[in-house]
Amino acid sequence: MTSADRAASQFRRLHGRAPDGVWSAPGRVNLIGEHTDYNDGYVLPFALPFRVAVAASARADGVLAATTIGDDAIPQRAAPVPVADLAPGSVTGWAAFPAGVAWALRGQGFTGGADLVVVGDVPAGAGLSSSHALQCAVALALLGLAGVTPDEDGSPTLAEIARWVQRSENDFVGAPTGLLDQTASLCCVESHALFLDVRSGAREQVPFDAAAAGLEVIVVDTRARHSLATSAYGDRRRGCERAARLLGVPALRDVPLDGLAEASAALPEDLRPLVRHVVSENDRVLRGVAALRAGSIAGIGAHLSASHASLREDYRVSCLELDVAVDAAVGAGALGARMTGGGFGGSAIALAPTGRRDDVRAAVLAAYAERSLTAPRLFTAAPSAGAGRDL
DSSP: OOEEEEEEEHHHHHSSSSSEEEEEEEEEEEEEOOSSSSGGEEEEEEEEEEEEEEEEEETOOOOEEEEEETTTTOOEEEEEOOOOOOOTTOOGGGHHHHHHHHHHHHHHOOEEEEEEEEEEOOOOOOOSSSSHHHHHHHHHHHHHHHTTTTSSSSSSSSHHHHHHHIIIIIIIIIOOOOHHHHHHHOOOTEEEEEEEEEEOOOEEEEEEEGGTTTEEEEEEEEOOOOOTTTTHHHHHHHHHHHHHHHHHHHSSSEEEEGGGHHHHHHHGGGGHHHHHHHHHHHHHHHHHHHHHHHOOOOOHHHHEHHHHHHHHIOOOOOOOHHHHHHHHHTTOOOEEEEEEESSEEEEEEEEEEEOOOOHHHHHHHHHHTTOOOOOOEEEEEEBOOOOOOOO
């Protein structure tokens, strides 16, 4: 049974009627381009087959009532709240995510209430964007109840909805995220990676059929939980903004690779590694996209490993579990590996020949066991469809 079918079934169980519709959105893996989105740079994600589904029906009283159902099948009901009363800080916990979306949509003139039932299988806290999958599914559900279909004439575009979702997380939930995750969840397509220029909004669907090339992307959920609302994440973003001001550029995206040495010389010591990561990471994305356009999926492997080294040493957002996974995967034959997502825990990815899959998995599990770390969850990820209406 799909997440959408489960959401519809649970809605009928809880409310005694069928929902008006079911919308879902996927989690994502970011192939490369980490911490570049809030620096107006480049990213290259793809959508996961795991999704969050929202079964929804309109309410006439302007109240938002959300229920989430986990693997234990026990409903967790958020306190119903009038959409008109929503304000940053007024809702906490998991319910802040759907409430924040309703708050952001209210600012765009969408004020209707709704009953929502949320079901999903995106691993939570794994750096795979489960919260953005939830927010994007809620956004499409609330807009769908208002009769809106994205990208139709007179309707908001998916790019606009991504920015509304970003605002809900930045200003309502309090997490200073960029646009990568929302755009990936809404805009990715099957068998492709999404090359996004965050500044211009330009999108290119780049073919990425790893299986046809005899390769696969192995995801290692380290089970080291993370949160993008951590002060460390905000510190990195503020450091980048400070560096851009000191350099007199709109964003670090405007520092060219061949101007990195000159820019670094003009900055205090603590900001140089941040700038070095962002500038070099943008270059790695461009090189990775060029490899994919040329039909060489294997050619991105070295860029993945270089990205991880930069995130570990310059941006300082890795952790023991991520480093162990990356080193073990590469040592067992992966063409490249890196942490994916904001860091401080979460997941890593490894690009490996299909014939080395078992070796890579075994090596990662053995490395964790040797260090008495909690065993990670491993799975192969294939680029999947973005968000939409299911039922």
